[in-house]
Amino acid sequence: MKKRINLVDLALLQLAVVIYSVNTVVGKYVGISLKENGVFDIQTLGLMFIEVAILGVYAIFWQQMIKKFELSIAYANKALTLLWSLLWSTFLFHEAVTIKKILGVLLVIAGTIILNGTGKTKEQEEELK
Numbered sequence: 001m002k003k004r005i006n007l008v009d010l011a012l013l014q015l016a017v018v019i020y021s022v023n024t025v026v027g028k029y030v031g032i033s034l035k036e037n038g039v040f041d042i043q044t045l046g047l048m049f050i051e052v053a054i055l056g057v058y059a060i061f062w063q064q065m066i067k068k069f070e071l072s073i074a075y076a077n078k079a080l081t082l083l084w085s086l087l088w089s090t091f092l093f094h095e096a097v098t099i100k101k102i103l104g105v106l107l108v109i110a111g112t113i114i115l116n117g118t119g120k121t122k123e124q125e126e127e128l129k
Contacts, residue, residue, distance in 0.1 A: 005116055009068050013077050016061045019054065021084035025092060026051045076115040079108045 030051055033044040066074045083105050089095040 013065050016065050017080050019058045021081045023054045024085050025088045
């Protein structure tokens with residue numbers, strides 16, 4: 001049974017995706033800190049703690065979101081992590097944005113929009129009969 005997607009719920013779902021993508025940023029900083037300082041450095045351990053805390057917040061938030069959406073829709077929206085990761089990598093780490101990366105992200109966005117489309121629910125189709 002397909003539920004109608006509410007814009008507020010969709011925005012909250014995207015907030016969960018953003019929280020998850022922030023974890024990739026912290027993970028990158030953990031990698032940098034590991035390389036420069038080693039495992040038992042206070043900065044590295046602090047960043048690892050932050051990464052685990054973000055994942056904990058995300059897990060709780062995600063559980064609330066999958067109550068509101070079909071699982072296939074929720075996971076399709078999770079793919080937008082690619083967009084957020086591309087933005088973070090560009091603005092925070094000054095990594096190159098290639099045409100292939102842009103096309104890939106646009107393809108993911110198009111697929112997510114198609115899946116989130118407002119098709120008729122079974123109840124709406126039965127009402128029309």
